[in-house]
Amino acid sequence: MTAAPVEPLRLVALPAESADGFDGHEQVALVRDAATGLHAIVAIHSTHLGPAAGGVRRWAYANEDAALTDALRLSRGMSYKNAMAGLKAGGGKAVVLAGAPKTEALLEAFGDAVAALGGRYVTAEDVGMTEHDMVVVAQRTRHVAGLPVANGAVGGNPGPFTARGVLAGLLAAVQHKLGRDDVRGLHVAVQGVGSVGGALARALAAHGARLTIADVDAARAAALAADLGAAHMPVSEIMAVPADVFSPNALGAILDAASIAALDVAIVAGAANNQLATPADGASLAARGILYAPDYVINAGGIISVVAEYLGETSLDAVNAQVDAIGPRLAALFAEADANGQSTDVVADATAKALIGR
Secondary structure, three states, X not given: OOOOOEEEOOOOOOOOOOOOOOOOOOEEEEEEEOOOOXXXXXXXXXXXXXXXXXXXXXXXXXXXXXXXXXXXXXXXXXXHHHHHOOOOOEEEEEEEEOOOOOOXXXXXXXXXXXXHOOOOEEEXXXXXXXXXXXXXXXXXXXXXXXXXXXXXXXXXXXXXXXXXXXXXXXXXXXHHHXXXXXXXXXXXXXXXXXXXXXXXXXXXXXXXXXXEEEOOOHHHHHHHHHHHOOEEOOHHHHOOOOOOEEEEOOOOOOEOHHHHHHOOOOEEOXXXXXXXXXXXXXXXXXXOOOEEOOHHHHOOHHHHHHHHHHOOOOOHHHHHHHHHOHHHHHHHHHHHHHHHOOOHHHHHHHHHHHHOOO
C-alpha cells in the first residue's frame, strides 16, 4: 500500500491571532486516502521545544471546518501543556473524521501520513482511539507512543496518568481555595466518567469525597454511581449542582457565559481539554470567585507518560513523580494569579507562551 498523501492545507481565512486563540501554527496538513476513506487533519502548532506531541482523536465532526477548528485548538493546547509540564516536546494534534470505518487499513494509512511528516509530529491515542489502534499505526511509523506494555513499565494507555495528575491538581486547588489538605466530605460534581473521569471518580471516592456524576452514557454513570455509592444525574443538569468542586472530564468548550452563571461551586478542576469556550470566560470565572485550574496544566499526566515512553524513559516511579508535580505547579500558578490580580488562565497562557518563544 502506498503512503497516504499529505497535502498542505492553506489557512487563508485564519488570522495569525484570532478571537478563538489560534496563534500561528507551523504546519497544518490535510490527509486523504481514497482506498480506505481516511480523512484526517494533522495540526503542528510548535516544535520550539521538540517534536510536536499530541494524540489522534476520531470523532463524528459535522464537517471539515469543525474538525479543523478542533485540531487547531487542541494542538495549541498541547504546545502549552507540554511546555508547562517541562517536557522536551512541542505541540500537535491529529483528528480523524469518523466517516469511514476504522479498519486496520485506515489506521495504516494514518501511520503513513505520520511517517511522511518526518518526526515533526508524534501521535498517541485520544478519544475514539485505543492502544490496539496505536499498535497498527506503529507498523507504519516509529513516531507513535501509547503502546501496550508489561505491568510496571512506562507506556500504554495514558488515561490513568491523566487521572493521577488531575487528582493532584484538584487537591492543590482545594488547599488553595478551601484551606483543606484533603477532599474528605467535600462534594465533587464529575462530568464524564470514561477512561479518565471514571478513574478520577474512583480515586476521589477512595479519598472520601462525596460524588455526583453524569455521563452521556447514562447506564455507565448509573453503574459507577452504584459501585461508588454516589449520586448520578443527566449531563444537562450536572453543571448546576451545588458542590465544592465541578470536575469536567468530557469534551471541551463547556464553560461559557450561561454555564458559568449557573455554576454553584468554588473550584473548577478537570481533565477536559479547551474547557473555556472563549478567552473571556476565564475572567468570568475569576469574577465569580471560582478558582479555575487551567485545563492544559492539570491534565498533563497523559502526555507526560507518552513523551517519557517515546524518549525511552523506563522508570515508572520517575514518571509518576513528574505527574505528581502537577499539584505544586498549580499551587504556584494560583499564588501568582492572586499576587498579580489576574485570572489563572491568563497567568498560565503568558507562562506557556514565554516557554515556547511566542
